[in-house]
């Protein structure tokens with residue numbers, strides 16, 4: 091096998107691309123990426139890359155202490171590295187640095203994030219130390235584009251910096267086993283992440299996306315092996331934790347789509363990743379196996395993190411097989427594959443025409459990345475070749491296979507079904523992705539069940555460009571998401587379904603507009619309507635008789651009552667004691683029980699009409715409230731053991747708010763409600779819950795270590811409870827408009843409860859009235875360190891999980907956020923174009 095890199099380089103004339111140092115990390119430390127669950131993480135990279143900020147963000151979440159090698163140097167020598175070098179020379183500095191680093195790696199082998207700030211160049215001894223450490227620990231090379239580093243450091247000329255980077259990047263790469271690209275968030279800052287139409291926005295909000303991207307990355311990097319040999323993350327899923335579909339492996343679900351996007355499409359500055367992936371279940375980045383120059387490697391890394399930052403769906407990293415183009419070599423193919431594993435994609439493909447030991451080496455070094463054995467061949471589907479290759483991929487440890495064959499005639503689509511059936515009949519199997527390529531292969535691609543490739547609609551529009559793409563990559567998909575979805579309904583595989591929101595004031599709900607916009611975007615023929623009613627039981631009874639009933643949102647005042655109507659409920663809904671989503675169950679488990687959200691069956695039967703056997707209930711309000719809190723808490727108010735939260739109200743929404751607070755680790759919870767009895771019932775419910783053994787399955791470990799305490803306030807005149815810190819999270823769930831004969835409470839916060847010196851977040855959960863006395867008060871009276879959020883922020887956040895429960899697909903989040911804003915009017919039917927415009931602009935910078 092040829093391992094050279096003789097393919098023509100795509101090098102441009104920047105100083106970096108002229109560097110000939112291969113970017114391919116070939117050292118043995120790449121072999122395995124499985125670590126002890128407490129293994130320390132090392133961050134390396136040039137000054138200004140953002141290592142210290144990232145370590146601060148991650149320390150609490152990963153439960154690791156920060157160890158800064160530069161500080162250790164200062165403590166040991168009494169001066170900084172630069173001063174030391176001036177005094178004793180470069181080689182002495184290097185010796186001392188390596189000694190201190192060695193000590194740190196030994197002493198803090200577990201439980202730490204070690205920030206290695208060693209300047210631009212890493213001395214040879216330190217490199218060896220890190221290479222050795224990377225055999226058993228994640229060593230992450232933190233990268234950032236030279237312009238941002240230059241701006242941040244405000245020193246050297248940018249061209250000089252680029253030169254230094256060309257030398258230092260291969261060094262850092264060689265002694266690390268992962269890399270993270272710290273994307274510039276200044277564009278987002280420009281647009282300002284402005285919740286609830288605030289006049290000014292604190293800068294920290296712009297770092298929220300970076301924080302989420304890094305957390306997600308760490309949860310993929312920190313892979314450990316459990317006693318059954320299964321690879322899992324050593325830290326709890328950070329995002330999108332608890333979204334119903336996140337409990338299920340993407341490759342296990344039926345009729346999923348992966349959008350195929352070329353690296354060259356992602357590299358461009360103004361690419362809109364979210365627009366490319368609407369309605370898809372995975373994002374496939376297609377990389378041509380060109381020579382892996384420094385510039386090329388940086389493009390790949392940066393692009394993967396661009397995608398990671400803008401979407402929650404998994405990434406498939408696919409290097410086009412060398413057979414696609416005679417100019418590609420096996421050497422550059424493998425270099426690109428190995429490079430891809432450094433950015434921890436959820437999936438990566440390996441060409442099954444490679445030698446078995448090469449495939450095995452890739453599988454062994456995968457970390458948490460699932461390897462898809464990929465094969466494109468024109469062999470007949472009846473040929474035993476395909477079964478042999480399938481078995482080989484399974485034996486070598488691939489998590490799935492993807493077989494494609496060029497189709498010339500429509501008849502080729504029949505043969506593929508017989509091959510699929512042969513695989514489905516096997517006792518032991520891994521998911522199969524299998525379709526014919528090209529125009530004639532479209533039908534087979536539509537009925538492929540797992541991760542069908544689709545291309546963004548925008549690419550289909552320009553046919554000349556599309557033809558060029560097909561010429562370049564014969565495996566290019568010929569389908570768009572709406573086409574792939576449409577065919578499932580046109581062929582009666584799926585049925586158009588009816589969804590509802592049911593409640594006493596549902597007439598005002600924005601849920602229909604929001605969900606209908608999402609269906610349109612994904613090409614689903616479903617319909618979402620509202621039912622305004624005062625009787626839950628009879629209204630629901632009517633829905634259950636409809637064979638195409640797909641599910642209903644439960645609105646006020648039925649959320650608690652609905653619990654008794656569900657035959658099975660999620661563990662979260664049970665813990666909260668309230669439901670806001672009901673879905674029909676048409677197939678029971680073999681033992682007669684109702685499948686739950688951990689169970690693939692519940693999602694396999696979405697979008698299919700028929701008689702209803704049971705109802706499954708869930709609560710997504712708490713997920714929405716949690717997202718709003720997370721989005722707006724400043725680092726100064728990061729949740730600590732002493733953090734306290736105030737919940738106003740004691741109904742179904744208030745319960746979801748208390749649960750969200752417990753989930754993020756708030757242990758002092760104060761409830762204000764005018765009717766003490768109701769507050770007491772709610773507090774008793776949660777006191778019992780948090781002291782029961784089942785709490786272990788519900789809450790992060792730090793909650794169990796010391797139990798939460800609850801306090802009740804029943805009058806605005808009461809002082810804030812002694813020994814409880816002033817609240818930094820305040821959630822109001824009381825009505826903001828008259829309900830029946832009861833006037834709206836016109837609630838504002840008494841000054842004695844607003845004493846947090848670092849401000850916090852106030853969330854008003856309704857959206858019918860936005861300018862409530864509470865919102866006005868916080869905006870006008872409180873300092874800018876208080877962030878306001880309202881029901882327009884919350885509504886889409888709780889609906890993303892609801893959409894997943896209803897349709898079994900990921901929600902097109904931005905479309906839903908936008909539609910809610912566009913459709914909102916006040917009680918007089920008036921819109922507020924200025925408010926809408928500012929908030930629409932802010933969406934771009936928001937977390938996906």
Ligand SMILES: O=C1C[C@@](O)(C(=O)O)C[C@@H](O)[C@@H]1O
Pocket residue numbers: 591593599600601602643644645646670711888892
């Ligand atoms: O509380 C709400 C708001 C809502 O009822 C609405 O459409 O307004 C939709 C529900 O899913 C959610 O729990």
